[in-house]
Amino acid sequence: MTAWTGHSVLVVPVPELEPFVRGRWEHYEPSWVSSDPAFTHAHLTILAPFVTAPTADDLAEVAAIAAETTPIDYVLGEVREFPDGCLHVPPEPSAPFAALTQAIWSAFPHCPPYAGIYGVDPHVTLDQRSEAVTAASTGELLADALPARGRADRLELHWYEPGNCHVMADWKLGGGGVDGGSADVVGR
Template identity: 65%
Template structure:
């Protein structure tokens, strides 16, 4: 999620690719924050889940068929797993987030992806010890950990299941899912086609 400062409207920016584990249980809340801060980034793709835990970002802009086959192999070799979202925290840069418990399966998935794609270090190497998380908001005069927890209400705690890996494309006015693979095997899942867009 990107937060705009009042009066600082952003022009068109280059798109980028991200590998994510979607979290549909938090979708209404997270989509609402995107609509509040950055409506141009809200997706019209019915397959797109704004709420997610990042598995690897940034990823390759134009992956080859071999790259996609390797992603399918990694997803097939990763069993689905359950986790709990309850711990609301903030990073030093102010990103308010939920930490999944246990975090180890997410970290292991990221490690496997990075090993397969060493040219794509997590967060471009900016955070050597990246922590699995689901972004909720950004600390500012009106936003704190306590206010976010209150806004979440009874949305958390919530038990979730990681059951697929998705390749998302982020671009102003064009956020969509490019590919998705079920964890534990099953090949590539078909995507619903968004009106006016050809899904690759």
């Protein structure tokens, strides 16, 4: 679902839409479907692409920002479409997610969101418009799932590469440190 290969991404997982989003990945990009049980295909992108080979200092900086970020209660309501045909659902409220992106981008100014191609507009990517796929048809498919209420309580560092998508590290929002007690970058 992305043109970049071999890159890391900071995300907030959105388990409420995981079955639908994973299904879209299986349909469009099966080599990008993760076998890592901790990996969530449905997510709000916070910063992508991130540092390719994060250092311990990079991970500590992300941990500090995550610790300062209060967990966010949100609602996913209506399927919308960006001008490029990306079908998505924005979180309400969106401002706390944009603020988290800005905080991390400020700490890593060499990593602009979406490589500077797009602005900061928090959303969960669902599909891509085509003759057969529209915002209305996607909304119908998600009629039983939307609106969805969730709580963003963690930030994850994902690695994306065909055949090797996995969680590299994760942090609880509002403190509590990194799950597992360290931010070791695992298996790329």
